[in-house]
Amino acid sequence: MCAPKVIRSTAERLGRRDFLTLAMGGAATLGVLAAPGVAGGAQAGRRETRRRGRQMMNLSHVLTPQFPIWPGLPPIQVTNIKSQDKDGFYANTWTIVEHNGTHVDAPLHFAKGKWSADEIPDAALVAPVAVIHVHDRAKANPDTAVTVDDLKAWEQKYGRIPAGAAVFMHSGWEARASDQTAFRNADGENVMHFPGFSKGAAEFLVKERSIVGIGTDTLSLDLGNSKDFATHVIVLGANKWGIENLANLARIPESGATVFVGMPKVKGASGGPAQALAVW
Amino acid sequence: MCAPKVIRSTAERLGRRDFLTLAMGGAATLGVLAAPGVAGGAQAGRRETRRRGRQMMNLSHVLTPQFPIWPGLPPIQVTNIKSQDKDGFYANTWTIVEHNGTHVDAPLHFAKGKWSADEIPDAALVAPVAVIHVHDRAKANPDTAVTVDDLKAWEQKYGRIPAGAAVFMHSGWEARASDQTAFRNADGENVMHFPGFSKGAAEFLVKERSIVGIGTDTLSLDLGNSKDFATHVIVLGANKWGIENLANLARIPESGATVFVGMPKVKGASGGPAQALAVW
Numbered sequence: 368m369c370a371p372k373v374i375r376s377t378a379e380r381l382g383r384r385d386f387l388t389l390a391m392g393g394a395a396t397l398g399v400l401a402a403p404g405v406a407g408g409a410q411a412g413r414r415e416t417r418r419r420g421r422q423m424m425n426l427s428h429v430l431t432p433q434f435p436i437w438p439g440l441p442p443i444q445v446t447n448i449k450s451q452d453k454d455g456f457y458a459n460t461w462t463i464v465e466h467n468g469t470h471v472d473a474p475l476h477f478a479k480g481k482w483s484a485d486e487i488p489d490a491a492l493v494a495p496v497a498v499i500h501v502h503d504r505a506k507a508n509p510d511t512a513v514t515v516d517d518l519k520a521w522e523q524k525y526g527r528i529p530a531g532a533a534v535f536m537h538s539g540w541e542a543r544a545s546d547q548t549a550f551r552n553a554d555g556e557n558v559m560h561f562p563g564f565s566k567g568a569a570e571f572l573v574k575e576r577s578i579v580g581i582g583t584d585t586l587s588l589d590l591g592n593s594k595d596f597a598t599h600v601i602v603l604g605a606n607k608w609g610i611e612n613l614a615n616l617a618r619i620p621e622s623g624a625t626v627f628v629g630m631p632k633v634k635g636a637s638g639g640p641a642q643a644l645a646v647w
Numbered sequence: 648m649c650a651p652k653v654i655r656s657t658a659e660r661l662g663r664r665d666f667l668t669l670a671m672g673g674a675a676t677l678g679v680l681a682a683p684g685v686a687g688g689a690q691a692g693r694r695e696t697r698r699r700g701r702q703m704m705n706l707s708h709v710l711t712p713q714f715p716i717w718p719g720l721p722p723i724q725v726t727n728i729k730s731q732d733k734d735g736f737y738a739n740t741w742t743i744v745e746h747n748g749t750h751v752d753a754p755l756h757f758a759k760g761k762w763s764a765d766e767i768p769d770a771a772l773v774a775p776v777a778v779i780h781v782h783d784r785a786k787a788n789p790d791t792a793v794t795v796d797d798l799k800a801w802e803q804k805y806g807r808i809p810a811g812a813a814v815f816m817h818s819g820w821e822a823r824a825s826d827q828t829a830f831r832n833a834d835g836e837n838v839m840h841f842p843g844f845s846k847g848a849a850e851f852l853v854k855e856r857s858i859v860g861i862g863t864d865t866l867s868l869d870l871g872n873s874k875d876f877a878t879h880v881i882v883l884g885a886n887k888w889g890i891e892n893l894a895n896l897a898r899i900p901e902s903g904a905t906v907f908v909g910m911p912k913v914k915g916a917s918g919g920p921a922q923a924l925a926v927w
Contacts, residue, residue: 423773427912429765440728441740445913448720448744455876456757457917460721462742464728468911477736485709489924493703493907596735627773629909631748631920632707633725637737640911642922644769 426626426643428544428614430468435550435612437586438557440464465638471630472588472609476637477599481606484636491579491608494533496624496645497521498616502539505562509552511538512565512590518572525622530577533626537616538562540585544612552591559591566597573605580628582610582643610643619645706906706923708824708894710748715830715892717866718837720744745918751910752868752889756917757879761886764916771859771888774813776904776925777801778896782819785842789832791818792845792870798852805902810857813906817896818842820865824892832871839871846877853885860908862890862923890923899925 428434432442441464449458465484466472474481499521504511513536522528540561543549552560563583564572572578581588581602588609589598602609610628624647630639708714712722721744729738745764746752754761779801784791793816802808820841823829832840843863844852852858861868861882868889869878882889890908904927910919 423769425769425912429912429914431914440738443913445915451757451759456879457755457759458720458745459915459917460742460744461913461916462740464740465738468913475737477731479731479737489703489705492922492924493926599736627907627909627924629907629922629924631911632705632709632922633723633741633748633920634709634711635725635739636741637739640913642772642909642912644772644907644909646773 422647424615424619424624424645426613426615426619426645427469427641428541428612430640433545433547434468435544435547435586436464436467438551438553438559440466443467463640465633465636465640466611468640469610469612469614469643470640471628471638472599472603472611473636473638474603474606474608475635476609477596477603478606481603482608483634484630484639485632485634487608490531492628494531494579494626494628495529496619496622496626497525497528497532497534498537498619498621498624499534500537500617500621501562502537502617505538505540509560509562510590510592511562513563513568514565515567515571518568521621528572528576528578532576532578533580533582533610533628534572534578535582535610535613535616535626536562536564536584538584539617540583541614541616544614551586559586561585561587561591563587563590563593564598564602565590566601569598569601573601573607578607580608580610582613584613584616586611610641613643615645620647623647702927704895704899704904704925706893706895706899706925707749707921708821708892710920713825713827714748715824715827715866716744716747718831718833718839720746723747743920745913745916745920746891748920749890749892749894749923750920751908751918752879752883752891753916753918754883754886754888755915756889757876757883758886761883762888763914764910764919765912765914767888770811772908774811774859774906774908775809776899776902776906777805777808777812777814778817778899778901778904779814780817780897780901781842782817782897785818785820789840789842790870790872791842793843793848794845795847795851798848801901808852808856808858812856812858813860813862813890813908814852814858815862815890815893815896815906816842816844816864818864819897820863821892821894821896824894831866839866841865841867841871843867843870843873844878844882845870846881849878849881853881853887858887860888860890862893864893864896866891890921893923895925900927903927 444462446460473484475483624645630641724742726740753764755763904925910921
């Protein structure tokens with residue numbers, strides 16, 4: 368067995384690219400960049416990541432005034448204020464609700480006294496990701512939910528959900544993102560139908576595991592037809608963040624990626640549009 | 648010498664925390680998470696980082712309507728639109744110029760046809776950081792600049808500026824951030840005085856090195872007294888990004904940190920308020 372100092376020395380002699388691939392493969396899966404005390408993935412996940420080496424994927428949609436938004440909220444308005452020809456430089460003003468595009472829900476969005484966007488600790492913005500796929504079920508049933516069984520099935524494959532993890536639902540909903548009507552998927556009584564986290568899954572994640580946040584590729588953390596926003600209340604109430612309207616969740620590993628969540632640090636904000644980058 | 652497979656095997660046997668410390672120390676300094684083909688820091692930097700293990704630092708100021716802004720531009724306006732007592736949840740609308748707070752300048756801000764904020768490639772948003780300290784000179788002379796000599800002095804200590812790097816100026820200006828008058832530091836003729844990158848340093852970085860962007864802890868990439876915005880023109884014109892009003896640059900290593908730059912992905916934006924996180 369090599370001692371750490373032997374590995375250090377060896378790393379200095381190895382070609383840089385070889386070491387990068389090795390370090391990153393191990394690092395991402397073992398939870399480097401994640402919260403301290405993170406638990407690693409299972410053997411299968413670790414091997415898969417190592418074969419891949421370093422990759423990145425942007426989990427944010429490009430935000431335009433046409434991007435779907437929660438009913439009743441206005442879309443982003445972009446107003447040009449400076450132009451290159453007239454002013455020598457180009458700039459715009461945005462008028463934007465904190466919950467537009469791929470965006471963070473700070474705990475304060477639903478829970479008085481909990482963190483606003485600027486108060487979320489740095490360590491909670493860099494997290495190992497567990498992706499829960501429900502896209503097969505969502506094709507037949509838009510009211511399908513992430514359940515405790517789904518979370519346990521993930522753990523059967525990859526090991527316990529790491530401490531400090533972000534758990535993201537992939538429902539395939541982004542295929543509808545260019546069409547607000549299809550994305551909201553409301554019925555004749557204006558009840559929306561899209562997947563989300565069940566109340567039970569939300570409770571399991573905040574009580575039985577030690578996550579930093581959850582995310583979805585839909586307009587909400589809850590099911591579209593939720594009347595009580597139970598998942599929002601449970602997750603944000605436990606001082607965990609949410610992120611909605613994620614993209615590209617089918618293009619990152621189910622286990623082994625690390626996500627960086629970057630939203631503006633506006634004082635007292637209930638959330639904000641975010642750049643979410645996955646690295647593995 | 649150990650072969651990669653021996654290190655892999657060893658890593659599996661080592662305690663997780665030991666391996667995390669080792670992997671992250673090596674990873675950050677060697678440029679993991681940075682653009683492909685990155686060059687590592689010098690020996691001294693590598694050892695320093697390894698001793699430290701994993702650390703993070705937020706490089707963004709909290710954005711309020713009082714935060715200093717470029718003369719003539721309006722501060723952020725935060726308007727409450729939903730309250731917990733009345734609506735069951737809390738949310739605001741922002742009216743915000745793209746260049747407020749700690750924010751990205753996309754190449755398009757000064758260079759027609761170059762990248763808007765949403766077009767900046769993912770790989771350019773995760774970069775090894777070189778910090779250039781000019782705070783000692785800035786105390787006596789607010790018109791001091793980052794020069795080519797400063798960049799070469801950094802390289803003497805840490806090795807060549809890595810390909811894919813972000814080069815950040817630390818002038819100590821953030822100590823003035825609570826006072827817009829002191830931050831702008833304008834004279835009787837309304838000419839501002841604060842440090843920035845010299846034209847020569849900008850040319851060196853885009854022609855002789857292969858950076859992704861530059862950043863400052865002041866209101867501009869250029870000196871406050873610049874009349875031609877030469878550094879903006881050169882750096883953004885070369886399709887590199889800028890980031891202004893950075894914080895905490897004295898609290899990250901001069902070499903060995905990796906920065907993640909997260910601004911909203913608004914279509915056609917000339918920039919945007921950003922969460923910048925350094926990890927090492």
